[in-house]
Amino acid sequence: MTACRFCRGTRGDVVLDLGEQPAGTAFPAAGDPGPDPLFPLRMWLCAGCGLAQLAEDPGGAEEVVGLEPVALVEQGRAAVAELAAAGVVGPGVTFTEYGSPHGGSWVAGLAATGAVPAGPGETVDVVVDNLGMMHDADQAAALRERVARLRPGGTLVFGYHSLQAVVEGGQWNDLRHGHFAYYSTSALAGMLEECGMTALRAWWFPLYGGTVLLTARASGMPGASVRELVEAEERAGMRDAATLSSLQRAADRVTGGIRDFLRDERDAGRPVWGYSAASRAIPLLARAGIGPELLPAIADGSPAKQGRRTPGSAIPIVAPEDLLAAAPRSVLLFVDDLLPEVRRALPQVEAGGGTWLLPDTVPTRA
Ligand SMILES: [Zn+2]
Structure with a gap:
């Protein structure tokens, strides 16, 4: 039985099933006869908290990307500029970054605003996570850990590929072992609330068809930018298993088309x-x-x-x-x-x- 990686709920639906897939992203030597270990690859939507997630994972770390796509670097620059303009980062603000195997670290950009990287374990004014937490199997523990790094009044900054972009773009190929969570703004805002945080402001970027930058603090009210994204997701059915199943049809169409x-x-x-x-x-x-x-x-x-x-x-x-x-x-x-x-x-x-x-x-x- 699947239990939610955040709320531990067990009610939910498989919305995308890619069958038995090679367990790793490594490429064996040409002479390696196999057989390669196979593992189910399925996306499950929690009916409780609304988090779309990887149902099963074979374990093992994701291969670190050697070359950062230009688009990822540019989006990072734009995101840091927005954070600086909003006064989230700037001179003397301490921060720490939870990195991603996809690359695209924001540390240099953040430091260029005058913000100060903190030492390991130190509490900070700003915790930044860009495409990082999706790689954590235990979403509840990962989010609590990030919140615990904040000083009182501190800001949590999340960058994530929007579930709505995945679904509307038919990006079924984003489902990977090692990618544990596929966030809608609505689900992430709810997760933050469970951890005593309020999603305050959101920015949308065209990277990967739709990438969201979200800030959250322990106090305040969600701003219009957050409410608009959540309402758009509601209209688009991002908590509705039948809607997310369009990913299955996209997968079947593309793979069948290529085979034929x-x-x-x-x-x-x-x-x-x-x-x-x-x-x-x-x-x-x-x-x-x-x-x-x-x-x-x-x-x-x-x-x-x-x-x-x-x-x-x-x-x-x-x-x-x-x-x-x-x-x-x-x-x-x-x-x-x-x-x-x-x-x-x-x-x-x-x-x-x-x-x-x-x-x-x-x-x-x-
Ligand atoms: Zn859940």
Whole structure:
């Protein structure tokens, strides 16, 4: 039985079930015959506190991202500027940051406002958590720990990918082992309230289709910016399991579409290769049942990934030069944001008559 990672309630619904998935995001060596351990990957919506969360997790830490996407760095800069303008941070204000394996630390930006990073365990004026707490299995303990770091009158600052953006963008691929919580503003505000905090102000950013910056203190009333987000979520049904299940339909549509497309192309003798061995490609390939017989290889610019294979689906990862030499008819790009970059870096693909495709937009059967 699933118990909520925050309120411990057991009433709730599975809203997205991606089946048995490779337990890690690591890429085994090409010669590693497997089998790779598999684990259920499901999102569960708590009927009590409204927190959307990972139902089961195999354990193990998330791989730290080496390269920070430009968009993440820019959003961090904009967020710190908003906090400074609102007077949350500035000269002499002490702070601590709970970091994220996704990178994008705000410490340098916060310090540049004159704010002072605190030592380990010290209580502070401001606790910042950007995309951090989603990685904590015990959400109640994690939130209490952050609140306990605050001095009386201190401010908690949260940055999170909005559940509404995930649902409305059909971003089913965000469900990952190690990502324990998918926050709506409404659920997070309720969690804060349980810990004696009030969500005061919210800012919305376009990162990942919708990222929210939220401040909370032990006193005060929620401002209009918070109420508006909560009301929009209410209208959109962010506590309604049936609404969140649209993620399941999105997952089924995309994985089915890619499988059909790859089969059709193989049967017609038109080879398709992949590009970018990103962790988000793993559940897509596993769920669609795609192996090397449908997608012979995935090229990746990172030498650390070349000579490895995808877990579960066992597709070899090769160098971009191998892809150019093979000159496939189509290249399926697993990270949409990279499209402008790869078109520039590998003009030979299109010059040779090939086409870049994104998972959401593969040609579908008539
Ligand atoms: Zn709950």
